[in-house]
Amino acid sequence: MRLFxxxxxxxxxxxxxxxxxxxxxxxxxxxxxxxxxxxxxTIKALHARGKVDxxxxxxxxxxxxxxxxxAMSNWKDESEISIFNTSSSTDxxxxxxxxxxxxQEAQTIHELSGGRFDITVSPLVDLWGFxxxxxxxPPTDAxxxxxxxxxxxxxxxxxxSDPPMVRxxxxxxxxxxGAIAKGYSADLIGRTLAKHGIKNYLVEIGGDLMVxxxxxxxxxxxxxxxxxxxxxxxxxxxxxxxxxxIATSGDYxxxxxxxxxxxxxxxxDPLTGRPVTHNLASVTVLxxxxxxxxxxxxxxxVLGEKDGRALADKLDIPAYFIRREESGFVTSSSKAFxxxxxxxx
Numbered sequence: 001m002r003l004f005x006x007x008x009x010x011x012x013x014x015x016x017x018x019x020x021x022x023x024x025x026x027x028x029x030x031x032x033x034x035x036x037x038x039x040x041x042t043i044k045a046l047h048a049r050g051k052v053d054x055x056x057x058x059x060x061x062x063x064x065x066x067x068x069x070x071a072m073s074n075w076k077d078e079s080e081i082s083i084f085n086t087s088s089s090t091d092x093x094x095x096x097x098x099x100x101x102x103x104q105e106a107q108t109i110h111e112l113s114g115g116r117f118d119i120t121v122s123p124l125v126d127l128w129g130f131x132x133x134x135x136x137x138p139p140t141d142a143x144x145x146x147x148x149x150x151x152x153x154x155x156x157x158x159x160x161s162d163p164p165m166v167r168x169x170x171x172x173x174x175x176x177x178g179a180i181a182k183g184y185s186a187d188l189i190g191r192t193l194a195k196h197g198i199k200n201y202l203v204e205i206g207g208d209l210m211v212x213x214x215x216x217x218x219x220x221x222x223x224x225x226x227x228x229x230x231x232x233x234x235x236x237x238x239x240x241x242x243x244x245x246i247a248t249s250g251d252y253x254x255x256x257x258x259x260x261x262x263x264x265x266x267x268x269d270p271l272t273g274r275p276v277t278h279n280l281a282s283v284t285v286l287x288x289x290x291x292x293x294x295x296x297x298x299x300x301x302v303l304g305e306k307d308g309r310a311l312a313d314k315l316d317i318p319a320y321f322i323r324r325e326e327s328g329f330v331t332s333s334s335k336a337f338x339x340x341x342x343x344x345x
Contacts, residue, residue, distance in 0.1 A: 030047065036185065037069060037072070053196075090169060102181060102291065116303050119157075121268055123148075123151055124148065145273070148270075151270055157175065180291055182207075182294060183291045209247070214242065219240065220242040223239045223241050225322075249297035249298045249301040279324045284319065285312075286317075286319075320337055
């Protein structure tokens with residue numbers, strides 16, 4: 001009998017910590033919360049009083065989020081991604097600029113990670129019971145091999161830029177952008193805020209963040225990394241962050257124990273077709289934008305602590321790792337992360 005620990009939507013890893021307002025009395029704080037892409041969002045922005053039309057800003061934010069959903073939501077039947085997934089055509093299909101931008105970044109992260117980040121992995125996610133329907137029976141080797149026939153971003157998916165287009169190389173290929181779209185949507189909101197002249201903001205979508213400038217105390221935004229403990233929520237480490245995207249990927253909010261008592265995580269290695277079995281519980285990545293942070297956090301988690309940290313060091317990526325030991329949680333970090341934190345002191 002399976003023991004499930006599942007929270008859908010999965011929100012992992014990062015907290016924006018509150019502080020006292022030390023900004024000028026001529027500064028207004030704009031706060032907006034809501035739901036998008038099957039999860040929640042929070043937008044916090046600081047701007048000069050009287051310089052921003054907050055009603056116009058609200059409708060621009062709404063339009064930005066609606067457009068992101070129209071492009072990348074697997075839950076909307078008429079979204080670009082749903083139309084692509086349900087089509088059996090292997091012809092080139094035109095894409096919107098935003099959909100194309102995410103597909104290109106997904107291809108880049110796929111290559112950088114040696115295939116450990118793969119947006120065609122949905123058949124395996126479904127097979128192991130982490131899709132729309134639970135699967136009470138562990139898949140057989142034959143079922144895994146059959147599912148992997150439609151997995152392989154580098155060989156089954158082509159993306160070109162002029163004009164922006166995408167095609168699948170097998171009729172059954174599908175894509176999911178759950179490991180990158182939230183970070184990208186946070187970037188889009190950041191661009192929208194910048195168009196309104198706002199330089200100090202925090203955007204959080206489903207636990208992925210894009211922050212710019214300073215918080216209401218006139219300091220870098222204080223971001224708490226969550227301790228990967230399914231029994232409760234607490235902060236492992238507080239990061240002072242400005243002008244960066246931040247994302248955490250973890251195995252502790254969406255997993256089950258199989259009949260042998262082994263933890264089966266929703267983090268699937270696309271090269272093996274199976275859930276990862278290492279003891280890395282979470283990875284937090286900082287990057288110039290939320291999209292890169294989001295995708296690389298997933299890639300490093302699939303790789304595991306040793307290989308993930310080696311890749312982070314090779315690519316100069318600030319990354320913070322928390323692994324699960326019998327004695328408790330143990331942390332490590334990449335060289336770029338250590339350098340970034342030292343510079344903040």
